[in-house]
Amino acid sequence: MKVLSAGEMGLADRRSQELGIPEIALMERAGVGMARVILERCAPRRALVIAGGGNNGGDGFVVARELHRAGVEVSVLPVKEEYTGSPGTNLRILRNLGVRLIGPGELDAGLGTAEVVVDALLGTGVRGAPREPAAGLIGKMNAASAPVVALDVPSGVNAETGEVEGVAVRAGLTVAAHAVKLGCVISPGREHAGENVAVDIGVPPEADVKPAVEWTTAGTLRGLVPRLREPAHKYSAGTLLVVAGSRRMTGAAEMVVRGAQRAGCGIVFLATAGSAAQSLDARLTEALVSGVAEDRGGSMASGALEDILQLAERAAAVVVGPGIGLGQERRELVEGVLRGVEAPVLLDADAVTVLAGSEALARRTAPAVVTPHAGELGRLLGSGAREVSERRLASARRAAEEQGCCVLLKGSDTIVVEGERASVNSTGSVALATAGTGDVLSGIIGALASRGIEVYDAARAGAWAHGRAAEIWLERTGWPRESLVATDLLPHVPEALRELE
Numbered sequence: 001m002k003v004l005s006a007g008e009m010g011l012a013d014r015r016s017q018e019l020g021i022p023e024i025a026l027m028e029r030a031g032v033g034m035a036r037v038i039l040e041r042c043a044p045r046r047a048l049v050i051a052g053g054g055n056n057g058g059d060g061f062v063v064a065r066e067l068h069r070a071g072v073e074v075s076v077l078p079v080k081e082e083y084t085g086s087p088g089t090n091l092r093i094l095r096n097l098g099v100r101l102i103g104p105g106e107l108d109a110g111l112g113t114a115e116v117v118v119d120a121l122l123g124t125g126v127r128g129a130p131r132e133p134a135a136g137l138i139g140k141m142n143a144a145s146a147p148v149v150a151l152d153v154p155s156g157v158n159a160e161t162g163e164v165e166g167v168a169v170r171a172g173l174t175v176a177a178h179a180v181k182l183g184c185v186i187s188p189g190r191e192h193a194g195e196n197v198a199v200d201i202g203v204p205p206e207a208d209v210k211p212a213v214e215w216t217t218a219g220t221l222r223g224l225v226p227r228l229r230e231p232a233h234k235y236s237a238g239t240l241l242v243v244a245g246s247r248r249m250t251g252a253a254e255m256v257v258r259g260a261q262r263a264g265c266g267i268v269f270l271a272t273a274g275s276a277a278q279s280l281d282a283r284l285t286e287a288l289v290s291g292v293a294e295d296r297g298g299s300m301a302s303g304a305l306e307d308i309l310q311l312a313e314r315a316a317a318v319v320v321g322p323g324i325g326l327g328q329e330r331r332e333l334v335e336g337v338l339r340g341v342e343a344p345v346l347l348d349a350d351a352v353t354v355l356a357g358s359e360a361l362a363r364r365t366a367p368a369v370v371t372p373h374a375g376e377l378g379r380l381l382g383s384g385a386r387e388v389s390e391r392r393l394a395s396a397r398r399a400a401e402e403q404g405c406c407v408l409l410k411g412s413d414t415i416v417v418e419g420e421r422a423s424v425n426s427t428g429s430v431a432l433a434t435a436g437t438g439d440v441l442s443g444i445i446g447a448l449a450s451r452g453i454e455v456y457d458a459a460r461a462g463a464w465a466h467g468r469a470a471e472i473w474l475e476r477t478g479w480p481r482e483s484l485v486a487t488d489l490l491p492h493v494p495e496a497l498r499e500l501e
């Protein structure tokens with residue numbers, strides 16, 4: 001699946017036209033391809049096409065013609081009085097064919113009988129929140145009982161960012177011209193798009209564009225994760241220090257360590273609160289567990305820093321955060337790790353939260369990666385979870401710039417940003433929405449970093465393998481997605497990584 005931003009698609013489109021391919025030829029192939037997908041997937045007897053005033057509406061007219069040709073009873077609502085250019089030509093053909101064109105007054109009846117509603121209202125040309133009458137039409141489409149298929153982009157979704165400024169269509173399927181639009185794989189646009197499919201519209205390779213934001217697949221990662229080769233010993237195979245857990249939170253530490261072990265670490269050291277060490281040592285047969293100084297609540301104390309820095313000297317990477325707890329002492333501990341550790345550091349969970357307002361991360365020059373979910377990133381940025389959820393790519397970019405590090409923003413569309421580089425992960429499942437999966441992810445990324453992979457690549461490869469492990473679990477067990485628990489991922493991490501060889 002190819003993913004391009006709206007701007008990149010516009011460039012591919014312009015270049016194609018400069019090579020002499022007329023706009024109407026591109027529109028023709030787009031509409032023909034889109035109609036074929038609709039016929040194959042939905043096989044409707046009656047369809048309603050809602051067409052806007054731009055080229056997205058033009059695609060809708062071609063789709064209507066093709067559905068009509070296939071024997072579907074089609075009604076078309078054109079929102080504009082007068083059409084010119086390629087959409088105008090295609091509307092004229094519909095008139096000549098006697099395809100039923102309806103006005104707003106007949107919309108409710110059309111929506112009531114249609115088996116598929118085709119959203120051809122707004123595409124990549126939308127600017128700002130939908131105005132009337134578009135906004136009202138979007139509301140009507142969302143209230144329809146029939147499934148909605150969006151052409152190119154669900155109307156109202158920003159194809160560049162995935163942001164939704166006002167209202168937006170909720171489609172079950174989005175059929176894009178040439179490439180899936182970036183805004184359809186980033187939340188919340190992603191949820192509005194439903195399934196994403198792209199159809200070939202005849203853009204020649206000479207006109208194609210390399211995306212600035214990568215859609216991370218096995219293909220873009222292949223060869224990145226090295227095999228263990230002779231000469232090797234456990235230290236050369238990747239040494240990771242995990243700083244995690246507290247008296248009341250031992251599971252997080254266990255899952256980070258296990259994730260790291262299955263992702264190929266030669267040796268994992270765990271530093272944890274003294275009172276948690278005995279039970280973790282018993283559960284983690286292969287790890288080297290150290291109990292360090294803790295406060296009265298059973299969380300690692302700032303006085304543990306010296307021991308932790310000493311352990312870190314033997315490690316090629318450090319993961320800090322899961323289950324460590326909050327408060328001033330944890331903040332001092334995390335700041336101390338950022339100051340004192342030269343090896344790549346991954347900050348997750350509580351370690352991200354305690355850094356709100358701190359300058360330690362921005363000051364650090366050695367490699368670092370933070371792996372927050374929207375809530376944690378909202379605290380780090382001081383903007384709140386809602387702002388992050390509404391503007392995910394921009395928020396991740398802002399944090400990466402302010403903190404001068406790699407940012408992995410978790411979610412259904414895990415986003416990884418560092419400097420100018422950005423990527424969106426292609427694997428995963430809603431099954432991952434369960435406690436502890438983030439800890440497994442930290443372990444995987446930490447392991448890859450300990451094996452010498454730079455943090456941006458470790459983050460995107462780790463996210464990919466983590467999501468792929470969930471997919472493999474679903475395929476293998478056939479169990480309901482609600483039943484996945486985080487440790488189910490562990491046996492599938494090696495299989496996922498093998499797919500990257």
Ligand SMILES: NC(=O)C1=CN([C@@H]2O[C@H](COP(=O)(O)OP(=O)(O)OC[C@H]3O[C@@H](n4cnc5c(N)ncnc54)[C@H](OP(=O)(O)O)[C@@H]3O)[C@@H](O)[C@H]2O)[C@@H](O)CC1
Pocket residue numbers: 013023026027028030052053054055056057058059121122123124125126127128129130131132134151152153177201
């Ligand atoms: N070009 C090509 O070769 C190909 C392009 N392709 C297709 O074209 C699509 C892009 O077409 P596009 O650029 O014409 O823009 P499009 O998405 O139809 O929107 C423009 C219309 O929306 C309106 N409008 C804007 N903002 C609004 C708002 N906030 N609220 C309400 N209305 C608003 C705007 O109205 P205006 O602002 O002019 O009053 C205008 O009427 C692309 O997604 C793909 O489907 C394919 O056929 C392949 C070849």
Ligand SMILES: Nc1ncnc2c1ncn2[C@@H]1O[C@H](COP(=O)(O)OP(=O)(O)O)[C@@H](O)[C@H]1O
Pocket residue numbers: 349373410411412413414428429430431432433434435436437438439440441466
């Ligand atoms: N709806 C979803 N679809 C796909 N992946 C999801 C979804 N919800 C959460 N995830 C993934 O699950 C993991 C959850 O991590 P996190 O929120 O840190 O949980 P925890 O702290 O309990 O381990 C992240 O990798 C995230 O990307």
Ligand SMILES: [K+]
Pocket residue numbers: 056119120121122123150151152153154155
């Ligand atoms: K649309």
